[in-house]
Amino acid sequence: MSEQLIEETRIVDNVPARISLLNNSSVGIIGNRTKVISLVKNMLVALTTEHSYQDVHVVGIFDEEEQKEWEGLRWLPHFWDENKQTRYLAFTKEDAHNLCEYFHEIVKQRKREMQAYSYGKSKLNLPCYVFIFGSKRYMEMEQIMSDLFMDEPAMGVSSLFLFDDLYSLPHDCKMIVDVNDGPSAYLRNEVNNKFIFTMDHDLKRDDYDVFARRMSAIELEGFAVSAPIPKSVTFLQGYGVQRVEQLDAERRWAQAKAYESLAAPIGVLGGGKTFSLDIHEKAHGPHGLVAGTTGSGKSELLQTWILSMALNYHPYDVSFVIIDYKGGGMANLLEPLPHVVGKITNIGSNIGRSLVSLQSEIKRRMRLFDEAGVNHIDKYQKKYKEGSGLEPLPHLVIVADEFAELKKDEPEFMQGLIQTARVGRSLGIHMVLATQKPSGVVDDQIWSNTRFQLCLKVQSVGDSREMIKTPDAAQITQAGRAYVKVGSDEIYELFQSYWSGAPYLGAAQQEKEVGNQVRIVSMNGQRIKTVVDEKTRFRSEIDELKAVVRYICDETKRMNVEPLEGPWLPELPAELYLTKDILHGGFNGTEWTQKGEWLRVPVGIFDKPEIQQQGLQYIDFVENGHYAVFGAPSTGKTTLLKNVILALGMLYEPTDVSCYIMDFGGWSMSSFADMPHVGGVVLDSEEEKMGKLGSLLQEEIEIRKKLFLTNTVSNISQYRAVVSEELPAVVIAVDNITPVFELYPDLEPLFVTIAREGAAYGIYLIFTANSSSGVRYKIMQNVRGAIAFELTDKSDYPQIVGRLDGRKLDKVPGRAFMKGNPPTEFQSAMYMAGENDMDKVQNLKNVFAQMNTVWKGARPKVIPVMPEHIALEQLCTQYEKRTCIPMGISYNSLKMVSCDLSEQYSFVVSGNDTGKNSQILLDVVNMIHLKAPQDKIFVIDSNTRKMDSVQNDVHFYAVNSEENRMTQVMEEIVQYLNERKRAQNAARAASPDSFDEESFIQDYEQLCIFVNNLKEFVDSVSEDNLRSMERICRLAQGLGVLIFVSGLPDDLVKYNQIESLTRAIIANQRGIAVEGSPAQSEFFQSSLKYSEKSEEAGVGNAWYFENGACQKIKLADTHNI
Incomplete structure (x- = not known):
């Protein structure tokens, strides 16, 4: 009986033919295309009916030409992702590639998980993915194809290949x-082991479409709670209000307990639940990462979070520093908030300064904790809330948008920021970093210091996996949609962030005002806007962000909340003016009041972020001695010199400070020549003046050495304290010292001496140069003060001012480092205000004019300079002793040279131009006539009568050829001398012990004899008159006789050898050689070197001889007075 039953039932009709897609993970379906499509549709009916869309997701990739056949699939819920935002259908190559890239990461991950277990023991991965590849051409180059044939049921990945014929199927396709x-x-x-089946009836396209639509309406119990997430929620909607006043910030601030929680609502979860990000250490963690590609809403999310934090926490609870490397857009929007205490952008920020300030903030917080006896920010804030009298100390949240750019441009800052976050956790310092692309940017150090991640839409699956360890974020299509991941999947949620950029509607009914927005949903799930009826759109002048920011600021003012200082003070101003912003006291236009500390002059404002301090930057000559100022061209070196000189002039009287300026730059320092404190300004081309300044300074050093030695003091401070404050300091300012020693090598020993010894004697040097290589080592080794503006070679900074540790100068004229440990950054002031350089110079002159009007006291020693012209009147003013005749000004000393004939009665004028010789004699005649009219002047002129212009002003005038008059004058002079000689003898005899020859002769008028052209005189007069002249020479000594003769050099040389009168006159060795060389007047003895004797004196000059000494002098202009 049993055998009969078995035989009868051995073959059963109409049994469904099934294929296990788990056991046969790759199935190729070939044959007639219409039949293939019909079969696959029937298979999908069975698959989607038997399995929920929670357990099975279907992915379809088809040729664009077959879209009509397959587009009904779009209604099946199995083709959507969990959030109903992305549909797994592709009809274009681009969409196909995006799907393949997304799922390739999922398949690879599952493959790795399978390899980690023994086959057969691993659990089935849900959801299962069924891929339907209806397009061979779209799949040819996709990498996912290599990972679809592992044939491991637990992977939960199956593939259907609809490729027409057997040879088109992948080689590893298991079932056909x-x-x-x-x-x-x-x-x-x-x-050979086939099973034959009968295909189901063909489904009409319309019927299949109806089936799919009906399936789309099915909602699983419990699944809808997490699925519906709003596409857009405005900030105010998230808070359930319509007007900012309804936010009630005061109540929120009062109720907030930042020491317990830092939660702030920022978005909506599935089912309408609010998502709050809590950066408290015990919640989501103090540090986090935010990622999102362009247009994903990343910056909007950050703005929403910061705004929400500001709304829920008092400025004394939470503060923000915003680092915005997208140009400062977000930072500028949020900067008005009282919670925002600092910002850094990629436009003009000194980021090195910011890092130093953050490190200083850590030290400050540690100090406050020690003073409060706590070791954590929560304990400190709780103690502050209890009214313990502590100063407020908010959590400091550092938000860095586009930190990838920051890390690339400022790697040292980024490293320091991570270090700050690591050590600042308990100090209340938080860090949130945002980037477009985390791959290759977020390193191990950042990962180890961040606990939560917010990931919006990213460009690739790899970026998504890098950020949240899943590919989900790559499939986000909605702006503002993001995944939050905390720790190791402690929290993993999808949420829609609040939109703070929505128009602010105020009390208006948003439903009515905003209107409906219609969008088309594409095959892949993307929402496409359509044209909106503009009449239904509400227009607002401001968005919700600005409205809430304004509201919070108003509340802060109403509650009288004093703003807290940030981790760094404001950046140094780019413009400062010495007289307006820096100097206090000193010259006020009518007097010098409130002198500054001795030789400590302010020149700008310093910035010390390491101790969070700003103030006046001084140049302290007493403390540091000399200063070297370095910088590239046009960075502010010369302006600083002007600052120093003007500040000295404004703070001290001319008796306190003497300034001397050497300008080897652009000659702009010459405008300081009128300041009463300035002894002179020397330009690089003024060779003579440069030499005189060197002599003046050398002489000043010697004077002070003797003065200090006499008073047993070792420096100027001791001298001013013990002896007198009347000894002025000397400040030597050199603009561009580099060419000084090339042009004037003789000055180098003087500068070395000043650098080595000058400061002790109150002689200070301040100079500029482009680089330290342009300054002699012997000088630099004695210069303690140093300033560096922007340098061409950045490696010079450590040598000049010290290690900068990554700090950089902003490219602002006048920005510099002062030498120190560490170096101090400061902004140098502009010496004078003005619309342009001409205005500044004019304003400077006006100040100097006021000073000169007010000041009537002593002034610095003026640099002696040979005047271009010497008036005879100037010689007359120096003619004070009747035997000392002024002849000109010495080129060596620039002092008046006078010939003293009190002991040596004769003076010789030697020159090849008889006219000039005669004029010099005339000048002497005129001086004597003017200053000593009682003296008797005898003029014996040449036969050309060159001196006849004075014949009416002198006692006697004759020419060499007038023998009778010559005899008359000789007799008269001899008679005078005989009488004087007898009287002299009698006076000596009467008082031999008290007789004074010089006093005796003062009662007699001088007898001044001028012989123009001595050779002609000797040749013309009689023998008797010649003998008389010789007798006069013998008697002249001590009897008030002055004899002046002139002659040609050759004649005088010859007659000095053969003629006794000439020899007697020249024997006194006093005279001048006009314009020629000393060698031409060889009858004058001198100590000159042989090479020096051939030097021409030049026009208007002469060589002056006196008892073997010789020097060049400048003669007076030749004109009568």
């Missing part, structure tokens, strides 16, 4: 279904 005549299915390696 052939729909041609006698449809059959078989394993590829068991062709």
Whole structure:
């Protein structure tokens, strides 16, 4: 009986033919295309009916030409992701590639998980993915194809290949279904073991569409709670209000307990639940990462979070520093908030300064904790809330948008920021970093210091996996949609962030005012806007962000909340003016009041972020001695010199400070020549003046050495304290010292001496140069003060001012480092205000004019300079002793040279131009006539009568050829001398012990004899008159006789050898050689070197001889007075 039953039931009709897609993970369906499509549709009916869309997701990739056949699939819920935002359908190559890239990461991950277990023991991965590849051309180059044939059921990945014929299928395709005549299915390696089946009836396209639509309406119990997330929620909607006044910030601030929680609502979860990000250490963690590609809403999310934090926490609870490397857009929007205490952008920020300030903030917080006896920010804030009298100390949240750019441009700052976050956790310092692309940017150090991640839409699956360890974020299509991941999947949620950029509607009914927005949903799930009826759109002048920011600021003012200082003070101003912003006291236009500390002059404002301090920057000559100022061209070196000189002039009287300026730059320092404190300004081309300044300074050093030695003091401070404050300091300012020693090598020893010894004697040097290589080492080794503006070679900074540790100068004229440990950055002031350089110079002159009007006291020693012209009147003013005749000004000393004939009665004028010789004699005649009219002047002129212009002003005038008059004058002079000689003898005899020859002769008028052209005189007069002249020479000594003669050099040389009168006159060795060389007047003895004797004196000059000494002098202008 049993055998009969078995035989009768051995063959059963109409049994469904099934294929296990788990055991046969790759199935190729070949044959007639219409039949293939019909079969696959029926398979999908069975698959989607038997399995929920929670357990099975279907992915379809088809040729664009077949879209009509397959587009009904879009209604099936199995083709959507969990959030109903992305549809797994592709009809274009681009969409196909995006799907393949997304799922390739999922398949690879599952493959790695399978390899980590023994086959058969691993659990089935849900949801299962069924891929339907209806397009061979779209799949040819996709990498996912290599990972679809592992044939491991637990992977939960199956593939259907609809590629028409057997040879088009992938080689590893396991099962084949052939729909041609006698449809059959078989394993590829068991062709002879086929099973034959009958295909189901063909489904009409409309019927299939109805089926799919009905399936789309099915909602699983419990699944809808997490699925519906709003596409857009405005900030105010998230808070359930319509007007900012309803936010009630005061109440929120009063109720907040930042020491317990720092939660702030920022978005909506599935089911309408609010998502609050809590950066408290015990919640989501103090540090986090935010990622999102362009247009994903990343910056909007950050703005929403900061705004929400500001709304819920008092400025004394939470503060922000915003680092915005997108140009400062977000930072500028939020900067008005009282909670925002600092910002850094990629436009003009000194980021090195910011890092130093953050490190200083850590030290400050540690100090406050020690003073409060706590070790954590929560304990400190709780103690502050209890009214313990502590100063407020908010959590400091550092938010860095586009930190990838920051890390690339400022790697040292980024490293320091991570270090700050690591050590600042308990100090209340938080860090949130945002980037577009985390791959290759977020390193291990950042990962180890961040606990939560917010990931919006990213460009690739790899970026998504890098950020949240899943590919989900790559499929986000909605702006503002993001995944939050905390720790190791402690929290993993999808949420929609609040939109703070929505128009602010105020009390208006948003539903009515905003209107409906219609969008088309594409095959892949993307929402596309359509044209909106503009009449239904509400227009607002401000958005919700600005409205809430304004509201919070108003509340802060109403509650009288004093703003807290940030981790750094404001950046140094780019413009400062010495007289307006820096100097206090000193010259006020009518007097010098409130002198500054001795030789400590302010020149700008310093910035010390390491101790969070700003103030006046001084140059302290007493403390540091000399100063070297370095910088590239046009960085502010010369302006600083002007600052120093003007500040000295404004703070001290001319008796306190003497300034001397050497200008080897642009000659702009010459405008300080009128300041009463300035002894002179020397330009690089003024060779003579440069030499005189060197002599003046050398002489001043010697004077002070003797003065200090006499008073047993070692420096000027001691001298001013013990002896007198009347000794002025001397400040030597050199603009561009580099060419000084090339142009004037003789000055180098003087500068070395000043650098080595000058400061002790109150002689200070301040100079500029482009680089330290342009300054002699012997000088630099004695210069303690140093300033560096922007340098061409950045490696010079450590040598000049010290290690900068990554700090950089902003490219602002006048920005510099002062030498120190560490170096101090400061902004140098502009010496004078003005619309342009001409205005500044004019304003400077006006100040100097006021000073000169007010000041009537002593002034610095003026640099002696040979005047271009010497008036005879100037010689007359120096003619004070009747035997001392002024002849000109010495080129060596620039002092008046006078010939003293009290002991040596004769003076010789030697020159090749008889006219000039005569004029010099005339000048002497005129001086004597003017200053000593009682003296008797005898003029014996040449036969050319060159001196006849004075014949009416002198006692006697004759020419050499007038023998009778010559005899008359000789007799008269001899008579005078005889009488004087007898009287002298009698006076000596009467008082031999008290007789004074000089006093005796003062009672007699001088007898001044001028012989123009001595050779002509000797040749013209009689022998008797010649003898008389010789007798006069013998008697002249001590009897008030002055004899002046002139002659040609050659004549005088010759007659000095053969003629006794000439020899007697020249023997006194006093005279001048006009314009020629000393060698031409060889009858004058001198100590000159042989090479020096051939030097021409030059026009208007002469060589002056006196008892073997010789020097060049400048003669007076030749004109009568």
